Amino acid sequence: MDDAYRLPADDRLVAAQDNALATELAGSTRDAFEVLLFEVKRVIVGQDAMVERVLVALLTGGHVLLEGVPGLAKTLTVSTLARALSGSFARVQFTPDLVPSDIVGTRVYRPQDGEFDVELGPVFTNLLLADEINRAPAKVQSALLEVMQERQVTIAGRTHRVPDPFLVLATQNPIENEGTYPLPEAQLDRFLLKIVVGHLDPTEETAVLNRSLAPTPVVRPMLSLDDLVAFQRVTREVYVDPRICAYVVGLVNATRAPAEHGLGGIAPYIAHGASPRGAIGLVHAARALALLRGRGYVVGRDITHLVHDVLRHRIVLSYDALADGVTADELLAAVLEALAPPQVELTAAA
Incomplete structure (x- = not known):
């Protein structure tokens, strides 16, 4: 579990001043939930x-x-x-x-x-x-x-x-x-x-x-x-950079219009893509995950770690997918491979 909470080196960010409160409280939140987790x-x-x-x-x-x-x-x-x-x-x-x-x-x-x-x-x-x-x-x-x-x-x-x-x-x-x-x-x-x-x-x-x-x-x-x-x-x-929001919208949109994102191969397997509630849920869940990992801001890895859990039940598979044994998790894996998370760098306000 310690590895799950460690911030990767390539995802190090400096929180902006407007999210300083969340950053300050993230440590105490993580400590409280680690006590709960231990129990x-x-x-x-x-x-x-x-x-x-x-x-x-x-x-x-x-x-x-x-x-x-x-x-x-x-x-x-x-x-x-x-x-x-x-x-x-x-x-x-x-x-x-x-x-x-x-x-x-x-x-x-x-x-x-x-x-x-x-x-x-x-x-x-x-x-x-x-x-x-x-x-x-x-x-x-x-x-x-x-x-x-x-x-x-x-x-x-x-x-x-x-x-x-x-x-x-x-x-x-x-x-x-x-x-x-x-x-x-x-x-x-x-x-x-x-x-x-x-x-x-x-x-x-x-x-x-x-x-x-x-x-x-x-x-x-x-x-x-x-x-x-x-x-x-x-x-x-918890702070969410606009580029993170744009990335989430792109992920959800790729489940609705795969061909527009170079994913024409999976289009026959999707009858209906994720709803707007999927994008909202993904961002809010990423906020909570960031807090549990001791940060007051969301990074791209928070999103990719939660995509399957938030979107797998919101994708309606086609008859072709059911016939070929293709799962929603496999389709989401293809979407994640095609759309890389943004490398966001935030600098503290002077």
């Missing part, structure tokens, strides 16, 4: 990239979709992180018989009073774990979509705001399709990140096995919700 690592072995990306989502306030086969600590990571934060946490196991009121709440008649009361559902929490989200039918997905986008729920004509901060961390199994409902594109676009979780290497798997022989450590709260909200404000102060 999580007392339970979770490996999966450094997944944990780092979830921390990016926490700082950005975006939702996360975790995709991987069973047994890769997806659910354990989310629940452990929730315990390391002092906020509320709820888990919903999504099943085909779930109905919208099971997650958002409903009106309940009280015969002793002769009145209806509103019983709020499990979405009224700070961290919501939606386990196996693709097993829920369309009506449930629609109800969850309103919460994810609007941060509110409408019950019997009345609007109820969910707590702040509010994040949905959803999991899905990519190898079992029976009894599942593919997530609609509109809902996928609401997830800031889609993280593909892979298997551990043999050394990490041995450590997991050894830890299973001992009692599970008790996770202590290491970060308050007020601290998290304050760090989210710091994240919004």
Whole structure:
């Protein structure tokens, strides 16, 4: 993890004076999240990239979709992180018989009073774990979509705001399709990140096995919700150079019009490119990643490290891609190879 936080020599920048506050606070933010990370690592072995990306989502306030086969600590990571934060946490196991009121709440008649009361559902929490989200039918997905986008729920004509901060961390199994409902594109676009979780290497798997022989450590709260909200404000102060923004727009545009960027070979594999929300999400996620790595400014490498996680679920593959077994990650790799990040040099104001 130390290597992930080290600034490469060719990316050294001198922050401009207008982002001096973010630069000054970046070190304290990194220190606070390293303490949080250490506490999580007392339970979770490996999966450094997944944990780092979830921390990016926490700082950005975006939702996360975790995709991987069973047994890769997806659910354990989310629940452990929730315990390391002092906020509320709820888990919903999504099943085909779930109905919208099971997650958002409903009106309940009280015969002793002769009145209806509103019983709020499990979405009224700070961290919501939606386990196996693709097993829920369309009506449930629609109800969850309103919460994810609007941060509110409408019950019997009345609007109820969910707590702040509010994040949905959803999991899905990519190898079992029976009894599942593919997530609609509109809902996928609401997830800031889609993280593909892979298997551990043999050394990490041995450590997991050894830890299973001992009692599970008790996770202590290491970060308050007020601290998290304050760090989210710091994240919004991280400086982004206009050339970085132009590079992000070019990356996203290359998924929509590949031929204009010398990528005519991948054009038949893309039915629809990434939405504008992809560009916005990529810049904001890069701000959080820069902060976690101890900087108050974004460099090109922050963008390239996040492209797959932010854009892979926003590209709609064509039938040719499905027939040839071409993945969104392969298409994004081609885009990154064709479009190099800018070498931005900032000088401090006199």
